[in-house]
Amino acid sequence: MPISPSDTHDLAVIGAGPAGLAAAVTAADLGLTVALVDAAARPGGQFYRQPASGLGAARPQALHHSWGAFARRAARLEAHRAAGRVHHFTEHHVWSVTREAAHWAVRAMTGPDGAQGRAEVATRKVLLATGAYERQLPFPGWTVPGVVGAGGVQAMLKAGLVVPGRRIVVAGSGPLLLAVAGSLAAAGVRVPVVVEAGGYAGYARAPRTLAANPRKLVEGASHAATLRRYGVRLRTHSAITAVHGTDRVEAVTLTRLDRDWRPVAGTGLRIPCDALAVGHGLVPQLDLATALGCATRRCPDGTAALVLDGRQRTTVDGVWAAGEAGGVGGAELALVEGELAAYDIARRTAGDTLLRRRDRLRRFAGAMSAAHAPRPGWSDWLGADTEVCRCEEVTAGRIREAVGGLGAGDTRTVKLLTRAGMGWCQGRVCGPAVAHLAGETETGAGRRLLACPVTLGELARE
Structure with a gap:
């Protein structure tokens, strides 16, 4: 059925995490009609994931830092939704975005599992705030029950108030590990050790970037203080190279790594535990963007991210992006980029303060990416x-x-x-x-026709 101009939104924001939420409410503040399309039932994305209302959590903000930044924007979203300036499409799994004659068509499957129906949203402009997912590097035993992604463990705690064990080793690489370990320890879990394959000395190679981001230093110091408070050890330049157990994790082997992440012979240490939370950073979610033909670039950690200009525009006219799609940089950067994109889409000028903040945080994201980049010797674990x-x-x-x-x-x-x-x-x-x-030294973003599972019946209708 043709879509009439009155049904066409000024902007469709895909993803309601920090970047999408900030973009939607800012665009609505600036007078645009906005469709906020998201797979979750509530806004916040992975970072601001909240417990289900039926769990009766008295203080969900206790599981987060910078909760106020989310709460203020969530309140603005509700006000705009009530006024009809923002249409919030929850539990909409976007599988395709295509350019039609006079608008963009955002197609989604609906329901918690994406199998309850279909929907199509028409819009004049598109902002991709699709976030990221965890990167996993395999090792012997990583398929044993009880091995869970580090971000997955955090999601379990934030959304379900549950944990996968009572004695959990946290391992991999990247700053997420410190946050996960601190959250688990505060929830009463025994965390014997945090195992970081790289280290933190790499940050010292960017002293000006560190000096320009004092809040990041304070955040790191806070994580370190939390680990000390709960007696959690930190082992750098080490990795979990084996998991022991058949029906359940019983122990892991911690091994020292050389500078290329190759295991050092004779350094294995067996650590009893009943679960392992592991992850090696995040990978930008680019399926919709690459299907549209948006150009990508290689980040210092080897992942692919979108090429964006200073106004958050992609290389495809009419499509903007904000947050992790432009390179993993955290919630604070995502909020800023979402606002900047909204200003440009509304043809308004963002303040210099906001631009400088974005540039400062984006430089820190680059330093973080380089500091925790996987080294080539990791495959010797296999x-x-x-x-x-x-x-x-x-x-x-x-x-x-x-x-x-x-x-x-x-x-x-x-x-x-x-x-x-x-x-x-x-x-x-x-x-x-x-x-x-396979020996690939330059890996780009995969290009897929479908960004999420779609029924054959839906494809036949298209």
């Missing part, structure tokens, strides 16, 4: 029988055989020979590991 692609149960041995024995030199060829990346996640989990084992 045994021949270590599963790399969990969906299709493809082992490191099979991938190495495809590369060394059959001549595969890129991810696509490895996929064709082994099925690695052909499963339910479509390579989102195993993609970085497969690319590394």
Whole structure:
């Protein structure tokens, strides 16, 4: 059915995390009609995830820092929604954005699991605030029950007020580990150690950036104080190289790493635990952007992010982006970029203070990305029988055989020979590991026609 001009919003914001929320309320403040389209039932994204109302949490803000920044914008969102300036489409899983004759069409599947119906939102302009997902580097035993993503553990705690164990090792790389360990310890969990594969000395290579971001230094000091308060040890230049247990995690092996993240022989230490929270940073979620043809760039940690100009514009006319899609940088940066994008979309000039704040935080994001970038020796953790692609149960041995024995030199060829990346996640989990084992030094963002699962019936209707 044709969409009439009266049904067309000035702006569709895809994603209601910090960047999308800030963009939606700022754009509405500036007089635009906004469609805020999000897969969750409530705004906030992963960072400001909240307990379900039925759990009766008395103080959900206790699980967050900078809660006030979210609460103020959430109140503005509710006011704009009540006034009809913002239409908040909850539980809408966007699978496609296409350019029509006079507008953009945002297509989504609806319901908690995306299987209850379909919806289409018409808009003159689009802002992508699609966030990021966790990067996982495989290791022996990472498929044992009780091994959970570090961000996943935080989501369990924030949304469900539950934890996956009572004695949890936190491991991987990146500043998220400190926040997760502190949250778990405050919730009564015993955290024997936080295992950081890299270190924090890399930040010292950007002294001006650190000096320009004193709040980040205070935040880091706060995390360190929390770990000391609860007796949590921090081990840098180390990794979990094995998980022990069959039906459940029983212990892990902590191993010292050299500067290239190769395990140092004879340094293994067995640590009893009943769960492992592990993650190696975040990967920008770019499926919708790359399907539209938006150009990407390589970040210092090897992930792909969108190419954006100083006004948050992508390389596709009529499409803006804010937050992690432009490179992982945290909630504070996402809030600022969302506001900046809204100003440009409304053809208004943002203040110099906001621009300087964005540039300062974006430089810190680059320093953070470089400090925690995975080093090439991590694949030495893998045994021949270590599963790399969990969906299709493809082992490191099979991938190495495809590369060394059959001549595969890129991810696509490895996929064709082994099925690695052909499963339910479509390579989102195993993609970085497969690319590394295939010898790819420059890995771009994958391009997919569908950003989320869609029924055959819906595709037939299209």
